[in-house]
Amino acid sequence: MAEHAARRCCLGWDFSTQQVKVVAVDAKLNVFYEDSVHFDRDLPEFGTQGGVHVHQDGVTVTSPVLMWVQALDIILEKMKASGFDFSQVLALSGAGQQHGSIYWKAGASRVLTSLSPDLPLHQQLQACFSISDCPVWMDSSTTTQCRRLEAAIGGAQALSCLTGSRAYERFTGNQIAKIYQQNTEAYSHTERISLVSSFAASLFLGAYSPIDYSDGSGMNLLQIQDKVWSQACLGACAPHLEEKLGPPVPSCSVVGAVSSYHVQRYGFPPGCKVVAFTGDNPASLAGMRLEEGDIAVSLGTSDTLFLWLQEPTPALEGHIFCSPVDAQHYMALLCFKNGSLMREKIRDECASCSWSQFSKALRSTEMGNGGNLGFYFDVMEITPEIIGRHRFNAENHRVSAFPKDVEVRALIEGQFMAKRIHAEGLGYRVMPKTKILATGGASHNRDILQVLADVFGAPVYVIDTANSACVGSAYRAFHGLAGGTDVPFSEVVKLASNPTLAATPSPGASQVYEALLPQYAKLEQRLLSQAQEPPE
Numbered sequence: 001m002a003e004h005a006a007r008r009c010c011l012g013w014d015f016s017t018q019q020v021k022v023v024a025v026d027a028k029l030n031v032f033y034e035d036s037v038h039f040d041r042d043l044p045e046f047g048t049q050g051g052v053h054v055h056q057d058g059v060t061v062t063s064p065v066l067m068w069v070q071a072l073d074i075i076l077e078k079m080k081a082s083g084f085d086f087s088q089v090l091a092l093s094g095a096g097q098q099h100g101s102i103y104w105k106a107g108a109s110r111v112l113t114s115l116s117p118d119l120p121l122h123q124q125l126q127a128c129f130s131i132s133d134c135p136v137w138m139d140s141s142t143t144t145q146c147r148r149l150e151a152a153i154g155g156a157q158a159l160s161c162l163t164g165s166r167a168y169e170r171f172t173g174n175q176i177a178k179i180y181q182q183n184t185e186a187y188s189h190t191e192r193i194s195l196v197s198s199f200a201a202s203l204f205l206g207a208y209s210p211i212d213y214s215d216g217s218g219m220n221l222l223q224i225q226d227k228v229w230s231q232a233c234l235g236a237c238a239p240h241l242e243e244k245l246g247p248p249v250p251s252c253s254v255v256g257a258v259s260s261y262h263v264q265r266y267g268f269p270p271g272c273k274v275v276a277f278t279g280d281n282p283a284s285l286a287g288m289r290l291e292e293g294d295i296a297v298s299l300g301t302s303d304t305l306f307l308w309l310q311e312p313t314p315a316l317e318g319h320i321f322c323s324p325v326d327a328q329h330y331m332a333l334l335c336f337k338n339g340s341l342m343r344e345k346i347r348d349e350c351a352s353c354s355w356s357q358f359s360k361a362l363r364s365t366e367m368g369n370g371g372n373l374g375f376y377f378d379v380m381e382i383t384p385e386i387i388g389r390h391r392f393n394a395e396n397h398r399v400s401a402f403p404k405d406v407e408v409r410a411l412i413e414g415q416f417m418a419k420r421i422h423a424e425g426l427g428y429r430v431m432p433k434t435k436i437l438a439t440g441g442a443s444h445n446r447d448i449l450q451v452l453a454d455v456f457g458a459p460v461y462v463i464d465t466a467n468s469a470c471v472g473s474a475y476r477a478f479h480g481l482a483g484g485t486d487v488p489f490s491e492v493v494k495l496a497s498n499p500t501l502a503a504t505p506s507p508g509a510s511q512v513y514e515a516l517l518p519q520y521a522k523l524e525q526r527l528l529s530q531a532q533e534p535p536e
């Protein structure tokens with residue numbers, strides 16, 4: 001086996017939906033080791049598809065907790081067999097898919113603190129969980145619990161102001177409420193409830209790890225301003241919940257050292273620190289090294305925006321989480337369902353199925369598209385809830401079609417104006433130092449990125465986010481090691497390689513879009529109110 005030269009490092013873990021991944025990052029912030037275990041491929045005995053079980057009802061989605069435990073056993077054994085030198089690990093942190101919940105059975109903490117280094121984790125933790133199939137973020141079976149929680153707190157907007165989001169089916173508080181209502185005995189036999197992130201940290205700690213502020217913001221239970229559990233939300237979900245959750249902690253907290261189990265079985269140094277694990281999206285924000293005023297745009301099947309916010313404006317769309325790298329600030333997530341599939345459809349219809357033709361259409365039409373505006377939602381859009389294709393000319397009159405080149409530009413300008421309008425609705429502001437970090441399939445098309453730069457009036461950089469949650473976790477481990485809240489995260493990660501500049505705003509862009517954005521916003525509101533009118 002190739003021996004890995006001794007190299008002081010931090011480990012970054014990601015317990016995601018489909019796999020467990022790990023990277024080792026050295027003091028110069030170079031990734032020199034990575035590995036992964038895929039649930040479907042490497043643990044077929046659990047019978048998951050995409051790492052989950054979709055139940056017969058089509059809305060309940062779970063993952064077996066022992067599959068996650070066994071995946072960690074496998075990846076640690078793979079690292080050991082490859083000659084990885086665990087004695088060089090100074091600290092570790094990690095990420096988990098957000099919102100999922102794990103239910104530790106009464107007495108499990110005693111097992112966790114007295115693990116035998118002669119046996120794998122999954123053999124020793126077999127009887128430690130009161131719920132074996134854990135609800136995950138793809139579950140949408142808790143609409144009743146969502147309505148009850150919003151009613152208890154004074155409505156959707158009130159809940160959003162308190163916890164950063166209105167009630168969402170996947171959010172953990174609603175999932176816990178469902179388990180309490182439908183499996184009361186299991187709930188009563190539960191001594192601790194973890195998120196996937198704090199569960200994973202517990203496996204390294206050999207004790208229950210606390211929930212961090214950032215991933216805890218995805219539960220509809222944490223007051224994001226005061227960073228304490230909301231007693232009203234806890235009470236509306238299930239009894240004795242606060243004692244089962246434990247107190248939340250700042251995301252950069254050192255929550256302890258790796259357990260003697262890992263020291264004796266794998267050779268971790270006894271002083272190897274564990275920094276609080278967090279959600280995969282907050283960890284990705286850290287991995288992308290987003291700074292104040294920056295915005296990350298992931299142009300994938302659905303388009304996702306990561307925002308850095310100082311003063312958030314909670315709304316009925318999007319999600320606001322406590323920042324994972326700065327306890328005073330916040331991050332926001334906005335999801336736009338009509339992303340790359342919508343771009344591919346218009347490419348096929350208007351650019352002969354060719355991206356080069358698509359780019360040519362963008363280059364041959366002017367900024368602002370002569371005042372023509374389009375809304376392209378072939379599937380029900382999330383942000384906002386509108387469906388269908390809607391076109392308007394410069395006089396704001398609805399038209400049935402655009403010339404092909406105009407249609408291409410109307411799609412891209414519309415997608416990016418919507419992103420700016422809804423980002424600003426959550427409190428985001430473009431600043432002089434703003435960088436737009438683009439990732440995902442469409443970020444390979446320079447002409448699309450040019451429109452992005454023009455609409456936002458800010459430079460666009462491209463970044464590779466393949467391992468962003470893992471790399472962000474390793475960065476956060478260095479941050480925790482360096483003293484956490486006393487040291488700016490940006491200082492800790494300044495040695496990391498910089499993103500590549502791909503586009504800067506065209507001359508005159510801000511005049512064009514400052515005029516067009518309010519018009520787009522008005523038309524969107526018009527469509528939204530028409531969509532909400534009762535059918536005739």
Ligand SMILES: O=C(CO)[C@@H](O)[C@H](O)CF
Nearest residue numbers: 017097098137170280281
């Ligand atoms: O639900 C989500 C965020 O709110 C997803 O991005 C999960 O974190 C994916 F694991």
